[in-house]
Amino acid sequence: MSWVNVGDEKNLPQGTGIAAWVAGKAVAIFNLGKDGLFALENTDPVTGVGVLARGLICEMEGELCVASPIYKQHYSLTTGKCIEDANLQATPFEVKTEQGQVFVLAKG
Incomplete structure (x- = not known):
């Protein structure tokens, strides 16, 4: 596993999400x-769509949490677990900032 630089923290809008390719x-x-x-x-566990x-x-x-824009299930931002259905989970990633840059830990 390695940390991948996904960009400058100043370019991340506050209060919302953006998608980035990581490994x-x-x-x-x-x-x-x-x-x-x-x-x-970024993949919705119910539909398989990246939203x-x-x-x-x-x-x-x-x-x-984040509410999926399709069927509105809520996923914990820390664990990825679905609040409404324990069988659903969005895979969480570790994220950090160093010297104003955002890094995501690439898995497998």
Whole structure:
């Protein structure tokens, strides 16, 4: 596994997500300002469509989540687990910043 530079932190819009390619996978990166950066695989677990970066950010059951824009399931930004259905999960990725650059840990 290695850290992949996905760009300058200043280019990440706050309060929403963007998609970036990380080692052949589309990753949704969410910049929540003071709450930090989060990253999930961009693929909606129900439909297989790459749309999670376009989802709405919210808080459910005390957790920061993204609501899939298709069927509106809510996925925890920290664990990727679906709030409504324990059988669904979006793969989480580690994300960090160093000297103003955003890095995502590439898996496998």
